Amino acid sequence: MVDTDEAYVLRPVGRVVSPLTDAASAPRQGDEGAPAAWLVFDRSVERALGDLSVGAELLVLTWLDRARRDVLAVHPRGDESRPETGVFSTRSPHRPNPIGLHRVRVLAVDGLRVQVADLEALDGTPVLDVKPVLGAVDER
């Protein structure tokens, strides 16, 4: 059985600084016209980001702090002509654990600040984690 009484605590490691402030006008995915943005990290994780370099392809995990956690089905892309679909089959921000997943490319690194292309997350969104995009098996 699944023990859902358990809980895990996330602490943000940084924050998104972006010209995007309004969910209604933001692109739905990073490759749909999202602007450049900065990831501003906390000093406590300085060593974790020390090897990020310009050109790196990254996956940024965020906490979608404006999402609803009680929504289990949505019309994909807010299009009511499409049938309601369980959120695990959609990229809706609304989901039980609203973790955002964003593929970006590093444009600049300036100490605790990393500029990235193609990030659709809103200004102020907490950053949880950063991972490299995996290359071919023999290059890992």
Add this chain to the structure above:
Amino acid sequence: MVDTDEAYVLRPVGRVVSPLTDAASAPRQGDEGAPAAWLVFDRSVERALGDLSVGAELLVLTWLDRARRDVLAVHPRGDESRPETGVFSTRSPHRPNPIGLHRVRVLAVDGLRVQVADLEALDGTPVLDVKPVLGAVDER
């Protein structure tokens, strides 16, 4: 400034049931020989998973409950001949917010149980979220 006093609470939506029980012998990534495994979901998210179907390519997010959160740099793949690298440039499970990201394919759906190929997560690992792999922009 980053406010790291904030915290967000994750609640697992399911659990991995897998023959993999030992981190030392498990593959490091799903495409490095991981076995099939089951995702067993909680009844509370039944509607969220209701549209998963055989053949779907998914990203499964897990809580890496055996990882260390205070490790900020590692030798990639545990290979001490490689220089210590900040964890945001590696796929090490050890990181401040140890969220696992796994690309899998659905083999079977049986009510609240979903069988997937290529999952390197250990038996008992909590499942946090499931997302579809994004296709081309015009197919979203």
